[in-house]
Amino acid sequence: MSLHASTKFDPILVADVGGTNARFALITAFDEAKNQFIIEHNNTFPSADFGSLENALERYLSTISHIKPKRACLAVAGPIKAGQVHLTNxxxxxxxxxFKQHFNLEKLDVINDFAAFAYASPYLDPLQNVTVKSGQADENANIGVMGPGTGFGAACLVRTAHSTSVLSSEGGHISLAAVNELDTALITELRKEHQHVSVETVFSGPGITHLYKAMAAVKGVTARNLDAAQISSLANSGECEVCDATLNQFCDWIGSVAGDLALAYGALGGLFIGGGILPRMQSRLLESRFVERFSQKGIMSQYTGQIPVTLVTQDNIPLIGAAACLHNSK
Known part of the structure; x- marks a missing residue:
């Protein structure tokens, strides 16, 4: 008997909508043995080709005209307030x-991309991702997700004996804490340019440039006008000592931030790191002091010491999260 025939599963229309691409797919089944959603009819369109999300979805639905999904969940890179969604870019x-009425949907949820990451976290495939820090995950405890990209996102999957839900947060705007003398010197420099030195001030695409300028000042070197890609390239080629120190500091310091968020979320179920930047710095991250700094939390060091940390390199996270959001709320 096929998976599709063995259990009745109403297909879930899922989407991952960002500034560059709008991706759509149908979730046609859930494989309980593998704890994975079956993703079919995956299709990607350039967002700029459409005047609205409605137009993009109409194009997608025309490619699967034999299927009429009645439930949908959209993961979007933008704010959702009072039932209104803004995709700023x-x-x-x-x-x-x-939107729900226009497409004749019985169920529609719209979540942001980091909420989707949190919903997806129990369904990730360990073989497709990278262990940064081993530990003992409590299967009934909260899971934290975070990551630097264009900004810094953070969310928590809250798990109780009876239900799961996602706590979205503005964790990227927490004040960045110094743990050692170098951190303190860097924050002193960063404050000259930034009124509020938040986690996102350093841990984001633009943040790498901010950190490089501060590192140059601390080392008494004149900073060049470099963007994040140039800093990474010069660091990896060994041509720029300040660039190399910047990326090493980025990986070390984000360990402390990850440990802070793990404590705040009570993330004994594990912490997952994603976003667009760290997967490209994988070897540097694994060689850094991330694990040491994650665990160094004074009297709570034993607590953080048992939490596993995973770098998520797997594809389709927003689609899996969108599916999980609806699957868990039935």
């Missing part, structure tokens, strides 16, 4: 209720 805006 695209100038797209829509009302969740109007």
């Amino acid at each position: 695209l100038g797209w805006h829509f009302s969740v209720n109007e």
Whole structure:
């Protein structure tokens, strides 16, 4: 008997909508043995080709006209407030209720991309991701997710004996804490340019440049006008000592931030790191003092010491998270 025939599963329309691409797919089944969603009819369209999300979805639905999904979950890179969704980079805006009626959906959820990451976390494939820090995950405890990209995102999957839900947060705007003398010197330099030195001030695409300028000042070197890609390239080629020190500090210091968030979320179920930057710095991250700094939390060091940390390199995270959001709420 096929997986599809063995259990009744109403297909879930899922989407991952960002500034560059709008990805759509159908979740056609859930494989309990593998703890994985079956993703089919995966299709990606350039967001700039469409004037609205409605237009993009209509194009996708025309490619699967024999299937009429009645439930959908959209993961979007933008704020959702009072049932209104704004995709700032695209100038797209829509009302969740109007969207639901337009497509004749019985169920529609719209979540942000880091909420999707949190929902996806129990369904990730260990073989496709990288262990940064081993530990003992409590299967009934909260899971934290975080990551630097264009900004810094953080969220928590809250698990109780009876249910799961996602706590979205503005963890990227927490004040960045210094743990050692170098951190303190860097924050002193960063404050000259930034009124509030937050986690995102350093741990984001633009943040790498901020950290490089501060590192140059601390080392008494004149900073060059470099972007994050140039800093990474010069660090990896060995041509720039300050660039190399910047990326090493980035990997060390994010360990302390990850440990802080793990404590704040009570993430004994594990911490997952994603975003666009760290997967490209994988070997440097694994060679860094991340694990040491993650665990160094004074009287709570034993607590953080048992938490596993995983670098997520697997594809389709927002689609898996969108599926999990609806699957868990039935």
